[in-house]
Amino acid sequence: MLTLPNSFPTAVDVLVNEAMQIDGWTTPRELRFLALLAACPTTPGAVLEIGSYRGRSTTLLARANQLVSSNAIVAVDHLLQEGACEAFQETMRTAGVEHLVEFHQMMSWELALGWDRPLRLLWIDGNHSYESTHRDLASFAPSLADGAIVAIDDVLNRYEGSLRVFLEDILLSPHFGAAGVCGSIGWAQFHADSREARGYHRENLKLYRRLSPLVPLVAFDCYPSGWDKLRYRLLRSRVPRRMPAWSDWMLHVCGPFSRHSESVNGSCSSRAR
Numbered sequence: 001m002l003t004l005p006n007s008f009p010t011a012v013d014v015l016v017n018e019a020m021q022i023d024g025w026t027t028p029r030e031l032r033f034l035a036l037l038a039a040c041p042t043t044p045g046a047v048l049e050i051g052s053y054r055g056r057s058t059t060l061l062a063r064a065n066q067l068v069s070s071n072a073i074v075a076v077d078h079l080l081q082e083g084a085c086e087a088f089q090e091t092m093r094t095a096g097v098e099h100l101v102e103f104h105q106m107m108s109w110e111l112a113l114g115w116d117r118p119l120r121l122l123w124i125d126g127n128h129s130y131e132s133t134h135r136d137l138a139s140f141a142p143s144l145a146d147g148a149i150v151a152i153d154d155v156l157n158r159y160e161g162s163l164r165v166f167l168e169d170i171l172l173s174p175h176f177g178a179a180g181v182c183g184s185i186g187w188a189q190f191h192a193d194s195r196e197a198r199g200y201h202r203e204n205l206k207l208y209r210r211l212s213p214l215v216p217l218v219a220f221d222c223y224p225s226g227w228d229k230l231r232y233r234l235l236r237s238r239v240p241r242r243m244p245a246w247s248d249w250m251l252h253v254c255g256p257f258s259r260h261s262e263s264v265n266g267s268c269s270s271r272a273r
């Protein structure tokens with residue numbers, strides 16, 4: 001059953017406002033969506049963030065996860081730049097979330113080497129090159145719990161890597177079901193048994209067709225300019241990327257094709273499996 005804690009509607013604005021005080025790029029709309037993902041577990045497991053920078057999304061995920069779990073979230077960032085680690089730790093202290101975050105200062109693939117916990121939410125916001133994003137997903141994919149959510153940042157921000165990995169490794173994968181874009185975050189639900197995802201494939205191909213014309217405009221990490229920039233903006237405007245209503249998102253994830261959730265707050269139990 002998918003449920004949101006009763007405190008979520010009032011807590012979410014506070015969490016987003018708090019996160020927006022922290023340096024970073026993740027927008028209020030994206031933070032709201034991440035809060036929904038963290039506070040609405042689709043399956044048991046850990047929450048893992050790849051790429052923390054100053055801790056904007058880290059803080060929000062930690063607090064939203066705390067609404068439903070006593071476990072800390074896990075975050076990994078190499079924080080190689082001078083002073084970056086101190087700045088991150090200062091954010092954690094000031095926000096009072098140190099005990100809610102298990103932080104690893106290392107490369108994401110180093111963490112993956114010893115990783116043995118099932119994941120319910122994998123948030124990928126590290127290096128946006130194709131190789132790194134592909135590796136981040138591939139390294140942790142074996143740990144995705146059945147029904148887990150994968151979210152990748154910047155699929156609509158002129159990064160070839162994020163966009164291609166979302167298109168090729170997620171929307172074209174038979175193992176991903178409910179999927180969408182919110183702001184610039186591409187997300188999808190993983191199913192160990194691909195038959196559980198089959199009913200979503202037509203919809204995912206529709207999204208693929210909307211997104212894929214953007215690839216030639218950002219390929220080889222070129223930044224579109226002139227007419228290409230206009231074309232990019234026009235094509236991007238055709239991609240649905242609003243913040244979904246919470247209940248709509250929950251119905252999408254526990255839709256008629258999924259066996260994972262039989263109700264949304266007890267209200268969609270009559271939906272066919």
Ligand SMILES: C[S@@+](CC[C@H](N)C(=O)[O-])C[C@H]1O[C@@H](n2cnc3c(N)ncnc32)[C@H](O)[C@@H]1O
Nearest residue numbers: 024026051052053056057077078107108126127
């Ligand atoms: C876009 S920022 C993350 C922003 C953050 N999620 C937020 O909401 O403000 C990307 C971060 O990923 C880190 N990073 C890039 N590649 C990485 C990798 N392979 N392993 C760990 N961290 C990485 C960088 O150090 C940087 O701090």
